[in-house]
Structure formats: C-alpha cells, structure tokens
Amino acid sequence: MEDKILLAHGSGGKLMHDLIKQLFLKKFNNPILAKLDDMAALDLGEAKLAFTTDTYVVDPLFFPGGDIGKLAICGTVNDLAMSGAIPKYISAAFIVEEGLPFTELEGILESMAEAAREAGVAVVTGDTKVVEKGGADKLFINTAGVGIIPGDADISGSNAKPGDKVILSGTIGDHGIAVMSHREGLKFKTTLASDCAPLNQLVAEILQASKKIRCLRDPTRGGLASTLNEFADQSQVGIVIEEQLVPIKEEILGACEMLGYDPFHIANEGKLVAIVAPEDTEKLVTVMRENKYGKDATVIGEVVDEPKGKVMAKTIIGATRILDMLVGEQLPRIC
Amino acid sequence: MCLAIPGKVIKIKENDIADVEIGGIVREVGLHLAPETKEGDYVLVHAGYAIQTIDEEAARETLKLWEELGIVETP
Amino acid sequence: MRHLSEYRDPALAKKFIEEIRKVSHKKISLMEVCGTHTVAISKNGIRQVLPEKITLLSGPGCPVCVTANRDLDKAIAIAQEPGVILTTFGDMMKVPGSHSSLAREKAEGVDIRMVYSTLDALGIAENNPNKKVVFFGVGFETTSPTVALSIIEAERRGLKNYSVLVRHKVIPPAMIALLSLGEVRIDGFICPGHVSTIIGSLPYEPIAAEGIPCVIGGFEPLDILQSILMLTKQIENGESCVEIQYSRSVRPRGNEIALQTLDKVFKLADADWRGIGIIPESGHALREEYAAFDADRTFKVDIPPPKEAQGCSCGEILRGVKFPHECKLFGKACTPEAPVGPCMVSSEGSCAAYYRYGK
Structure with missing residues (x-):
C-alpha cells in the first residue's frame, strides 16, 4: 500500500476497493458492512x-x-x-x-x-x-x-448465478464526460448533458414486473467496468459482455478517444445495471424501455461459471479480453 | 505511442486556431502544423494540434479495397 | 465518412483473418513498435485470432516507458525548486522514477500540473508571470513538433518564464539499435502510424534494405489486421519493402512543415532509453538560438545516481526479448495498482496492456 492517500484512492477503482477492504473494513468490521x-x-x-x-x-x-x-x-x-x-x-x-x-x-x-x-x-x-x-x-x-x-426483496451484488443476463438501462459515460467538458484545462464544447436522475421509480417498476432480479447497481465512479467487476467478485461468478451491445453515444466515444479514456470506466449518475434470471429478461427490458430513464435499456451480456471473479468482453473481431476495474485515477493522456 | 483522432474542421479562427469537431464534441485545435487545412477537412488531432489533414481519396480507396475483399471471394 | 467506425467492421475483420490464415505458412515474429498499437492489439484481442505461426512482439514505442529514471528524477528535482510549476502530459504522472513519481510529489504539495496540450502549458506561463513554468517534454516525433511550436510561440509572445526539459526521442534509430543488438528475431515491423504521419515512410527504407519488411499501419482493428496481412505476404514472398497501409494520413515525405518546425528548434542528440541505454542521435536538444528555453541549462539541480527497480524486466520487455508474463514480478509483485516498472504503470505499456486485457 502507498504511505499516503493519493487522489486515485478516491476514484472508485481498485485502490479504493483495497483501501476499504484493508483499512475501513478491518477497523469497523461487522456483517452488515462486510x-x-x-x-x-x-x-x-x-x-x-x-x-x-x-x-x-x-x-x-x-x-x-x-x-x-x-x-x-x-x-x-x-x-x-x-x-x-x-x-x-x-x-x-x-x-x-x-x-x-x-x-x-x-x-x-x-x-x-x-x-x-x-x-x-x-x-x-x-x-x-x-x-x-x-x-x-x-x-x-x-x-x-x-x-x-419491502419484505420480499432480496437484491444484492452477491446474488448473480451462471445463466443470468446482464441488462444495462442506457448509454454509458454521459455524466463523467459532461462534467469533464467543463473542467479547466480540458475545455471542449459539447451539447452533452449529465444523465443525473433519480432511478427509484424505474426500480419500483422493474421490481413490480419480476421477482427474479438478483443484483442492481448504479455504475457511478469507476463506470460500468467497476460495477460488473464488483458483481463478479461478490457473487464469485464470471461475466461476459459483448462490447458492441453496450450503448455509447458518439460524443462520448469522441471525447474518450481524444483524451485516452475508456468509456467503460467513466461515471454515470442515471443508469443501472441489473442481473436477472434469463426467463424474465425480455419482459424486464420492455418494462424498462417504457420509463424515460430506461428507454435505451438492452441486454449486454450474461453471467457464466468461469473465470470466477472476472469480467470478459467480446471484442468486435470476435476475440475476448479482460474488462478490468479502473486502476487509479483516469488521467487524460496523449499516448 | 501517440493517440491521434480524426476530427472535422468546422471553423478556422485567428492565430491558426480552429474549432474541430470530434464525434460531436468541439475543441480548439492548433493548425500550425497543417496550415493548408480548409473548413470541412478532416484532420488528425494529437495533443491539441492537427498533425495532418486526412486524405479523403486515400481513405475511400482503402475502404473500397476492403469492400471488394468482403464481397469477392479470393481464390 | 467520419474516419472511425468504417474501420471497425466485424464482417470485414473476419475476412482479413481468413486471408491471413491463407497466406501464412512460415513461423514469423512481427514487432509493433508503437505502444498505441500494443494497446489496440490487446484491446481488440488480435493475438487470439491470428494463426499460431504469427507472433506479435511489443517494441520500445511507449515514450513513458522508455524515459530513463535519471530523466524522471531530474524532472522531479526541478519541480521541487522554488517558484516552479512543472507541467507535463497526464501520461507521465504515475511513472515511478528512482524514488518517487510526479503524482506522489503532487500529493506532497509540489506544483505539478497536467496539460492536454503544450498550448495549455503556455497559458499557465502567461497567467503566472512570477512563476517559472517548465514543460517536461517526452514523446516521439508525433509529439515533439507540438513542443517545438510551444517554444516558437513562447518567443513570439515574449514569455520569459517558460522552458522545456527536452526528453523527446526519435524512433527509427531505436528500431535499428534493436536489430543490431540481435537478441530477438524480428521478421517484420508494424511501423508507428502517427510518428510516420510526421516523418513519412522514407526513414524506414534503410531497414527494409536490410531485408526487414516494414508496413506503416493505422490503429483501428481493420488497419492492424491489414498491416499484418501485408507483412505476412511480403515475408512469404521473400520481399522486403516499406508499404503504407495508413495511407489516409501518412505520405512518403511525412508532414514537411512539422519536420521543418522540429529542425528549426531542435538538433539531434544522443538519448538515454530505458532498457536499451544511450542510442546516438536518437533524441533532441534545443538549438543555441533557443538556449533561453532550455530547462537543462536554466536549472542546476543535483540528482543522486538513478536506482533501478529490483527484478523488473521492463528493459527486456521493451526490447522484445521477454513477454510481460515472462517477468517474475508480473501480476504478483507488479500490478497496475502497485507498479514496479513503467511498462506496468503507463496505460500503453506492454505489461499494463497484457495485465488489463489478458494475453
């Protein structure tokens, strides 16, 4: 571990998870926090x-x-x-x-x-x-x-099972890039807006529609990649997604290419990832699309047995690669 | 070693600075290294500068070649 | 045409892969010199879809990785001088020198600022007339013209508080040095597309003349697959020439204005490459006329002799002698969270690419 807190310890990636596990959890250990x-x-x-x-x-x-x-x-x-x-x-x-x-x-x-x-x-x-x-x-x-x-709800990051499907409620990266566009030094102009929105109504609607929703999380800091990795780790399963199925706005791709960011690591504030039983998948996507905060909802992948704790992405040329958590703070780069 | 991304020059301003659109976002870019650039051209942007104009004809040729590869089965 | 999505067509990718399989007979090793290629190859999983006979080696084309500890130590020492604002690209922030990194110094309160462009560094100099603003210039020929421009522009604006610690490197001499070391078999080079946008294709002619085929490739998946196909064909046919796959941005003579700008401000100088050592005329130094902008001359800092990380194989990995997973620290003592060497910390370092995306 570093001997001082760096900015990277707060950016939602691996360093932060290590900090929580190695320091906070040790000092405050109890079953609820754990x-x-x-x-x-x-x-x-x-x-x-x-x-x-x-x-x-x-x-x-x-x-x-x-x-x-x-x-x-x-x-x-x-x-x-x-x-x-x-x-x-x-x-x-x-x-x-x-x-x-x-x-x-x-x-x-x-x-x-x-x-x-x-x-x-x-x-x-x-x-x-x-x-x-x-x-x-x-x-x-x-x-x-x-x-x-509610009495019957059982949603946790540790509930994913092989065969389950991964649903994403809409495009990724909007919040992070919108905020960055106004930051000193990186100034670029865009019509892009943060996706910041309360999702409780959307959640209520999908919980109403299905009792087979295993995990729910909003991919904020650290982006979609971190949330999927958290699920894979907590549930001890593998997750495979198809890159091409993940909706990303062209502006987000443009900004990411320019600054050397990975859209999978950019923060969202109005999106959710749901892991659901395969039989309810179609129904849930339909329900989500009826809500204004879920109109681009789509299935992006599924839960598999192996490799446990890892997230894999199928690339456009048909190969697979590891989709890792954000490591450290994302810095704009030119290389 | 060097990220560079294509963008479209939408407005040339003073001092060799231009507004360049990269996938819907717009950033100021220096045209000092590609002074022949005209509005409407695509340029390759690296670290805030256009380092070359993109040769549309060469790009079309590449794509055409690929298309043929995709359609015509090679023996 | 937007010049992006067109080069990512999955069906065409399949065709290229089939073609490569058809023409590939010999066991060959191709080196992608450029770190951006290394990342694109890993991110798209290109190694997985190639025939087993084709091995892709990663070369010394990550500017952050090849920056010697001594140079990083000096940048840190200059940043610690009173009244200095050190500016540099985000890429350099986390790279460990002998004892510290710029990110760690920043956490200690040293005024180190990331910029996206040298234009931004000039802006900082203009807004802070009482500070000495130093730009730590790393990178290859793609980047160095933009640093040269900042110096010309600083002179034009009469900025007396701007200087550059020049540590750029020049690619072709490193390629030739690798060949002459003879430690690793290289049957062909995927030459860096954006460096070549500046320098053109002519500097690779001597390499092709030695019997090593060169193809200057773009960075989209289809560009890379086509470059591999072109190299494989050359090798199978016993040819060796310089071909430009990335013709939409690379001309044989490169960008002549950028080359003139470079020549106006810099002269060639020996440079220290991590893992390779000093390569003659493989870097830049400011010409006499621009001595006032030379941080090497304006700052006299004492730095202790550099220290290299124990057990780190970055040097061998940069020379293509070892694959990242052959380093005994890889994924154990050395991970992106706790990097030992620069190849793990730089986002385009070979080790980071292998670790992040899998082999």
Whole structure:
C-alpha cells in the first residue's frame, strides 16, 4: 500500500476497493458492512431499513444536466433504490467555503428540492459549516438516506448465478464526460448533458414486473467496468459482455478517444445495471424501455461459471479480453 | 505511442486556431502544423494540434479495397 | 465518412483473418513498435485470432516507458525548486522514477500540473508571470513538433518564464539499435502510424534494405489486421519493402512543415532509453538560438545516481526479448495498482496492456 492517500484512492477503482477492504473494513468490521453493498440493509424486526451515506465534491458545482445538489439527491436516492428499497428520508450537510455566492447556494438548494420532489423523498435534517477560504473547495455536500425494504426483496451484488443476463438501462459515460467538458484545462464544447436522475421509480417498476432480479447497481465512479467487476467478485461468478451491445453515444466515444479514456470506466449518475434470471429478461427490458430513464435499456451480456471473479468482453473481431476495474485515477493522456 | 483522432474542421479562427469537431464534441485545435487545412477537412488531432489533414481519396480507396475483399471471394 | 467506425467492421475483420490464415505458412515474429498499437492489439484481442505461426512482439514505442529514471528524477528535482510549476502530459504522472513519481510529489504539495496540450502549458506561463513554468517534454516525433511550436510561440509572445526539459526521442534509430543488438528475431515491423504521419515512410527504407519488411499501419482493428496481412505476404514472398497501409494520413515525405518546425528548434542528440541505454542521435536538444528555453541549462539541480527497480524486466520487455508474463514480478509483485516498472504503470505499456486485457 502507498504511505499516503493519493487522489486515485478516491476514484472508485481498485485502490479504493483495497483501501476499504484493508483499512475501513478491518477497523469497523461487522456483517452488515462486510457485504460491501452501496447501502446497509438493517433488520429492525418489524421493518427492514436501507441506510446509506455519500459525500459530493464535484468540481465544477454546475455542469450541463445538473449541479452538485441534484447529484447529491439522485446519488443518495439511487443507492437506496438499488437495494430494492423505497427511498423515504434524506439528511443533507453542507461544508461551505467562505465567499461562495449566495445565489449559487440558492440555485443548488432549489435543484435539490426539485430532485427530491421528483424522487418522492423529503430532506428532513441537515447541518451547515462554513470554513475559511481554502479550507474546502467552494461547497461539499454530505447526505444520508433511509428507505424501506419491502419484505420480499432480496437484491444484492452477491446474488448473480451462471445463466443470468446482464441488462444495462442506457448509454454509458454521459455524466463523467459532461462534467469533464467543463473542467479547466480540458475545455471542449459539447451539447452533452449529465444523465443525473433519480432511478427509484424505474426500480419500483422493474421490481413490480419480476421477482427474479438478483443484483442492481448504479455504475457511478469507476463506470460500468467497476460495477460488473464488483458483481463478479461478490457473487464469485464470471461475466461476459459483448462490447458492441453496450450503448455509447458518439460524443462520448469522441471525447474518450481524444483524451485516452475508456468509456467503460467513466461515471454515470442515471443508469443501472441489473442481473436477472434469463426467463424474465425480455419482459424486464420492455418494462424498462417504457420509463424515460430506461428507454435505451438492452441486454449486454450474461453471467457464466468461469473465470470466477472476472469480467470478459467480446471484442468486435470476435476475440475476448479482460474488462478490468479502473486502476487509479483516469488521467487524460496523449499516448 | 501517440493517440491521434480524426476530427472535422468546422471553423478556422485567428492565430491558426480552429474549432474541430470530434464525434460531436468541439475543441480548439492548433493548425500550425497543417496550415493548408480548409473548413470541412478532416484532420488528425494529437495533443491539441492537427498533425495532418486526412486524405479523403486515400481513405475511400482503402475502404473500397476492403469492400471488394468482403464481397469477392479470393481464390 | 467520419474516419472511425468504417474501420471497425466485424464482417470485414473476419475476412482479413481468413486471408491471413491463407497466406501464412512460415513461423514469423512481427514487432509493433508503437505502444498505441500494443494497446489496440490487446484491446481488440488480435493475438487470439491470428494463426499460431504469427507472433506479435511489443517494441520500445511507449515514450513513458522508455524515459530513463535519471530523466524522471531530474524532472522531479526541478519541480521541487522554488517558484516552479512543472507541467507535463497526464501520461507521465504515475511513472515511478528512482524514488518517487510526479503524482506522489503532487500529493506532497509540489506544483505539478497536467496539460492536454503544450498550448495549455503556455497559458499557465502567461497567467503566472512570477512563476517559472517548465514543460517536461517526452514523446516521439508525433509529439515533439507540438513542443517545438510551444517554444516558437513562447518567443513570439515574449514569455520569459517558460522552458522545456527536452526528453523527446526519435524512433527509427531505436528500431535499428534493436536489430543490431540481435537478441530477438524480428521478421517484420508494424511501423508507428502517427510518428510516420510526421516523418513519412522514407526513414524506414534503410531497414527494409536490410531485408526487414516494414508496413506503416493505422490503429483501428481493420488497419492492424491489414498491416499484418501485408507483412505476412511480403515475408512469404521473400520481399522486403516499406508499404503504407495508413495511407489516409501518412505520405512518403511525412508532414514537411512539422519536420521543418522540429529542425528549426531542435538538433539531434544522443538519448538515454530505458532498457536499451544511450542510442546516438536518437533524441533532441534545443538549438543555441533557443538556449533561453532550455530547462537543462536554466536549472542546476543535483540528482543522486538513478536506482533501478529490483527484478523488473521492463528493459527486456521493451526490447522484445521477454513477454510481460515472462517477468517474475508480473501480476504478483507488479500490478497496475502497485507498479514496479513503467511498462506496468503507463496505460500503453506492454505489461499494463497484457495485465488489463489478458494475453
């Protein structure tokens, strides 16, 4: 392990997973945390609660298709929804750097409120701290969220079985590239917008349609490749996807080719990956396509027995390659 | 060793800088190394500069050759 | 035509593979010199679909990988000087030198900034008149003209606080050095498409004259398959010449304006290649007229003698003598998360490509 925390430890890839396993899990070890899902499922006897927390530090605060506030609500709602839970209440804590324009904060709160309305959740408690200039970068938001897990839901990254199909709800890379397009130094113009959206309604619809959904996750930091690798690792199965079947917008491909990024590693904020029993696959794709956040839903691959813990991609020339997790932070490159 | 990607020159601005469209995104690119470039041309972009204009005719020829390979069974 | 998707047709790929199988009889080793080819080959799984008789070797064409530890150590030492902003391409950030990497120094608070283009480095110099902005210039002939331009442009704008640590390398001498070392059998070269966009096809003529076929290839899957087919045909027919597969961007004389720009600012100089050592006239140095922009002259830093990582086979891998999985550290002590050598850290390093995408 490195002797200092590097940016790469926070980028959703292997270093972060190692950090969690080797440090956080060791210090806080308990069976609920050890599942390493994006939320904790709490069995309180009468009810099952889903509980999650997340922190938002996106730079820039405003980007095409959203802002840090919308992201905070959607991200929290989605983490809860991916456990099959119905999101209910959210807390929001703000760390504000002195000097932040009032109007910016107001705009961010407005879009939080709007996203919360759409998702049907209430922001019920919060906190605000102001730090000296330089003590934080403009604004950080921390959230927690709770939701109710219906009695019969059993969704976890460890439920995938050989033969199951992998469904992706739409195009990948939109959020990451939209945010990057506004970042200093990389400036490029695009009409592309972040896909940032609350997915709880979509999840409710597919859970209604099938009882054979094994795993659900939103491929945020680290992208689709990281989520698939997490499933393969947690379920101890192999996953094979076909590169050609993964929907990617032309703009995303263009930006990725220019900067040397892999679209499979770029963050999404309004997509989900579902692993489902083969017999329900077709029905679920149809249901997803009826929702505006799932209109490009498609089957991209399947779960296999071997190699356990690995994700393979079929390339366009008919060969297969390993699809690995993002290692370290993605840096723009020219080589 | 060197990533370079084709893009279409959509607007030539002052100081040899042009807006180049790469798959729907637009970035400013230096035309200093390919000064003959005209609007509408495709250029190969590397590290923020156009390093060559793409020869449309050569590209068409390559594709035509491939097409023939695809259709005509070689003995 | 968008010049991308056209070169990725699966049905045509099948045809090329069939053709290659038809014409291939001899056991041959082809070297792809360029790291971008290495990645494209691994990412598309091209090795899997070739007949067993054809072996693809990866060459010294990853600029990050061939940068000697001594040069990285110097860049880090310059970055640590007071009032300096060191700028470089994202590729260089994570590469370990003898004791540290630029990413680690950045985490320590040293002002190191990634740029996508030398134009961006000039912008930083303009916006920080009280700082000394140094660009750490690595790369081959594709990249070096853009660095040359930044120096011409800095002079034009009257920027006195911009300088370059010039560590570019020139490809053909390295290819010739590999052949003359004679450690590995090379039956043909897939020559780098983007380097050749600048230098043209003529510099490879001496190699073809020695009996080694050269094909300058593009980077899309069909480009690479066609290049392999062209090389296989040459070898099977006992021919050896320089062919341009990537004709949409490579002309025999290359990009003459880029070559003139290079010549205006740089002269050829000896360069230190990791794994190979000093190759005469395989790098660049600033001409006297541009001495004011030369970080080697403006910064006097002391660096301890470089240290090489124990047990790392990067050198042999860069020479094509060993495959990545033949290194005893590969995938065990050396992984992309904890890289020992640069071939594992650079995204286009052979080891990283083998590790990430499988053999």
